[in-house]
Every structure is written in C-alpha cells, then in structure tokens.
Amino acid sequence: MTRSGERYVVTFTDDFSRYGYVYLMKHKHEMFKQYQNEIQNQLGKTIKMLRSDRSGEYLSLEFDEHLKKCGIISQLTPPGTPQLKGVSERRNRTLLDMVRSMMCRINLPHSFWSFYLETATRIINLAPTKKVDKTPYEIWHGEKPKVCYLRVWRCNTYVTSESMDKLNPCGDKIAADRQSCS
Known part of the structure; x- marks a missing residue:
C-alpha cells in the first residue's frame, strides 16, 4: 500500500506514440472512463480501440455498452497470451524495473513506490523510442518536452x-x- 492508501495500478499506453498514463487506485474501479475523459477534454483526442487482458473490470455489460456508445472497439486477448499485449507488457516490465532500481538507490519504506512509479512513467514519456523519431511526449502533446x-x-x-x-x-x-x- 502507498502512503496515500493506494493498492492498485492501471496503465494505459498509446500504441503509436508509446505515451503512457499511470493511475493509482485504492479500489479496483473503472479507471478507463477517467482516462477517456482526460484524453478527450485535455487533448481533444479520441480513443479508437481498447486492448485488455480480460480483467474483470473490462468484462461487464455496462462497460461493453459504454465502449459501443463511444464507438470504441474492445479487443480482448486470449487468456495466458501476454505476447499479444506486447507494448503494455514491456511497458509494465520497464516501469517495475525502474521502480526497483530507484528503490535500491534510496533507502525508503516500500510505501513510497507510487512516487517512484510516477517518476519512471514521466522519464519514459520523455525518452525517445525506436518506433518513431520523436519522444512520446512530443508526439502526444505536439511540442518538445522541457527537461530542465x-x-x-x-x-x-x-x-x-x-x-x-x-x-x-x-x-x-x-x-x-x-x-x-x-
């Protein structure tokens, strides 16, 4: 558990730019709607497809109706096939490795893991990728990131x-x- 009481994390990664979002949660509720509102209201972008691993929160009829109403295609991967979610699996692995590395550097209680995770996410969004010639931040926000x-x-x-x-x-x-x- 974090210092603020969160136990769960959900990550969303744009398949093209590789820009990632991390949400910390106290309970497993639908974070997708919050993410969707943020993307639409703050950036004016629309979500076209949601690929998920059959987590319970993405299988309800209510959630399925929400996706249909918004014109979002739901793509559920078969059980036991993490390779079909390659981008998000690699992202989660990289985030965990970075968090573990930061935790080794500073001797603080494990309850600070959320701060390390948010820092790691920010760094990954600012770093160039092999897929495109710009940083995820630059593609997502349309401007070069400030790294001062x-x-x-x-x-x-x-x-x-x-x-x-x-x-x-x-x-x-x-x-x-x-x-x-x-």
Whole structure:
C-alpha cells in the first residue's frame, strides 16, 4: 500500500506514440472512463480501440455498452497470451524495473513506490523510442518536452540566493527529497 492508501495500478499506453498514463487506485474501479475523459477534454483526442487482458473490470455489460456508445472497439486477448499485449507488457516490465532500481538507490519504506512509479512513467514519456523519431511526449502533446527539472535521482540541488558578501555561496542547498525546478 502507498502512503496515500493506494493498492492498485492501471496503465494505459498509446500504441503509436508509446505515451503512457499511470493511475493509482485504492479500489479496483473503472479507471478507463477517467482516462477517456482526460484524453478527450485535455487533448481533444479520441480513443479508437481498447486492448485488455480480460480483467474483470473490462468484462461487464455496462462497460461493453459504454465502449459501443463511444464507438470504441474492445479487443480482448486470449487468456495466458501476454505476447499479444506486447507494448503494455514491456511497458509494465520497464516501469517495475525502474521502480526497483530507484528503490535500491534510496533507502525508503516500500510505501513510497507510487512516487517512484510516477517518476519512471514521466522519464519514459520523455525518452525517445525506436518506433518513431520523436519522444512520446512530443508526439502526444505536439511540442518538445522541457527537461530542465530532471536531476540524477537523489542528487544535491541548489537554489540561487542573493548575497551581499561576494565570498558567500551563491546558492542554498536543498535536501534531495525536496528538489524543484524553477
């Protein structure tokens, strides 16, 4: 369980751009509708197909009717065939590997895993892919990503400060867990 009480994660990955979304949940409810609203309202994009692994939340008649009403094709993969969900399976594996790696670097309780997961998702969305010549962020949002705030995990950060004495430091050190980008 996370510090905020979430136990579950659902990921959505655009098949073309490889841009990914991660939602943390306290209970297994339909996150698809929230994702769909965000995509349509914030980005003006439409979802054409949903490929899922026959999870219970995607098999209800109510959910099937919602997809039909919105013109979304439901593509259910056969049981025991993760290779048919290659993009999402690889994404989930990469995210888990990154989270595990970050957790090894910083000695914090496991309940912080959600912060590592959100960071890993952001990094993957900013990194170029082999499939296309742009980053997933650039394809999804139509602009180059700003990466000025990225730092080595757990590195020292300094905030510029004005000093009357020329020999005093020009910056104040911020604790590694309280870093921000100006």
